[in-house]
Amino acid sequence: MSEFPWGPALLFCPADRPDRYAKALERADAVILDLEDAVDPANRPAARDALVASSLDLSRVIVRVNPGGTDDHAADLAALAATPYRAVMLPKAEGLDDLRALGDYSTIALCETATGVLAAPTLAAAPGVIALMWGAEDLVASLGGTSSRRPDGSYRDLARHARSAVLLAAGAEGVAAIDTVHLDIDDLAGLADEAQDAVASGFAATACIHPGQVETVRAAYRPSDSDLAEARELLAAAETTGGVFRFRGRMVDGPVIAHARAVLRRADRIG
Incomplete structure (x- = not known):
């Protein structure tokens, strides 16, 4: 398997909040500057401007652009080209056509639709792809469902299947797999359980949505x-x-x- 370039805790940060960039990078092993779901569509032009104006450790920055085929995607790539950042996360990746515009970027393909999960083996084998990540909520939404978890907080069978499928596809092609976010910010015990399972199963990292989750993830991945x-x-x-x-x-x-x-x-x- 190819070497994963970051530590285990990857922290999302809204790209329209440049005041949080440095603090997020200080807290996590790498920061995912998010131009997609974390940003109101009306604020995306300002988020791109903030991205271009930023100056961070480029070895620990990932930029999540908007899905391929959208106007925002093209604008995101234009902004990204004006920065030194070379790692990109592509949401709702579903096939090779979605990857063509990414050129020489190191790409994390986010499998978060039914089509994307089924395409995981193809995405993992694509040039430039260094990791796969899966997403539960968008996956369920793509199927017309309403929740990825049962009332007790455990994943439904659909989500567990997708998680395993993406991990296996990544492993078969020798690229890393990243476990999805834990949306219940205050449920650190649940996050710890999932992160411990992730490392035991072979995931290279877990994505975080709040700085308070970072140390729980690191502790789970760090051998005693x-x-x-x-x-x-x-x-x-x-x-x-x-x-x-x-x-x-x-x-x-x-x-x-x-x-x-x-x-x-x-x-x-x-x-």
Whole structure:
């Protein structure tokens, strides 16, 4: 799998709020300057002007443009071309035609419609795509539904299927997968559960909509001291033993060794 260029907590920031840009970037591993859903359509011209006038660490900035085929999309790309930022998130991506205008940008394809989820394998294999992300609410809306979650807060089967499908499509093509946002800002326990599941399943990052969510996500992705110690001990045993062996009462073979290596890689990336 290709190296994911950011840490695990990606924070959305409305592009029409330049007063929040630097603070958002300070709090998160990367900031997603959002020209789409977070901005009232009437404010999008001002948001583009703010984007062009900004000067941030370009290695940690992602710009979410509006969907392909819209007037806003063309205007967003014109503004983006006037900046040094090279990472773009494309919402409601549904096929290769949506990606053609993005040229040499590093692209996160956001699969958040029924068509987009089914097209995830094609999007993951497209040149320039470095990650897939999935979205629950737009997906449900594209089907005429009303809620991605049950009354107890758990995802409905549709959303769970889409999440898995996007993760598998990304993994099959060696690109990263980003887990979607947790809309209940005050539900840090629920966010922690979902982020812990995300890292255990193989997601590279989780998107956040509020700075208060960032540390919960980082904590979920950060291996504990005991996890690191166990991974290092297991790998040391593998070097001296070879083949299948017993470690702390468990059978260890190739996949379990790969899990341990993943823990160390994650620790190195998060720091």
